[in-house]
Amino acid sequence: MPDGVIGEHPGRGHGRTGRPPLTDERKAEIRLEIARAAVELFVDQGVAATTGDQIAQAVGLSTRTLWRYFPGKESCVSPLFAAGIDAIAAALRAWPAGAPLEDALERASTSGEGSMLRPEPPRVRTLLRLTRTEPGLRAVWLQAHDEAEPVFARALADRAGLDAVDLRSQIQAAMLNAALRAAVEHYAWRTDEPDPDPAKARSELAAIIRSALIFTANGIT
Template identity: 65%
Template sequence: MPDGRQTEVQAPGRGRGRTGRPRLTEQRKAEIRLEIARAAVELFVAQGVAATTGEQIGQAVGVSSRTVWRYFPSKESCVSPLFAAGIDKIAACLREWGHGRPLEEALAPALDIGGRVGGPGIPELRELVRLTRTEPGLRAAWLQAHDEAEPAFARALAARAGLPADDVRPVIQAAMLNAVLRAAAERDAWGGPAEVGAGLAESFRSALAVAEAGLS
């Protein structure tokens, strides 16, 4: 985690911004976005979305609120990098999914059914998805993530099967998988109390078992 110093994105120049400090690399910018996303989730879960400010999110990772708004148009959109990271991991697993291998096993590195899910831990993910039911801004970010996931999954499934990117089969398969993952996460998060981690893991297992026949 940052040491509390304020981090700013520097203006263009010959390797340095107006302050004389080196400009941030694209990799570092991505890291800061992810740090902001994780801090936002923790604050939303701990104190609610309405009570959370951009300044609080920035303070949690040692950046200014100005930097937070430079990266994100709203506090709710701060969670988007976590969703994007999950999409990328699932797509990578789909490309490497060997024929005859169980779907649950293939996606285990991305969903990490035994522990963590691509960014926050399972308890944080469960609480974040729970908040999407009542928070319109988070709901929009959640649905936008699934809109972006579908073509990414379709490209991965097409590559796996050696099919053209515009073939209808991987497109339909991707839509089904996308719906399955969303339904599993929402069913668990919007249901009653569950054992920490176990409820979401079991929801993914059950949903993937239903989907596997149509994807194999």
């Protein structure tokens, strides 16, 4: 009989059991669940009054596990702020020559799972309003756009058939990134009126982003 424990398969360890590791897809789903719970708490009771324990409890996690996903409570909303970056980059790569920029990006920036605002816009609109008075949330919002810019630049370089990002791609990406941020902030900040219904809000946001993209495509004159 070979050396070892009866019933143990070679190379499998000594009776180690436990849950299988989470897939990247499931981790992303959990991050989004946490983000949605955090935004609800921030909007309903304020950032200062919200604790990591409350966010973790809302999604059925331990606080210790929550901090494995995010370094702080404000950063819990980062998946919402970063939503749509990959979809927009894909749309940039597929942007047909001669087609208007606003047509190429409108769907990627405002609809479906690739949306910049994954939950219904009214809720995130209220969250974005908090970035005016909550430095921690403002930092997370700006960080999302800081991380988006090189992704857009790489996509634009790919579209142009370049092996590396050039100055033109960087400037185009910076203009696009700034336009998208300004459009969403304009949508969120321009009024303190009660949030409209989701369908109306999404339509309004789409129109504002479309206008911003037209301004960007036309450049500064």
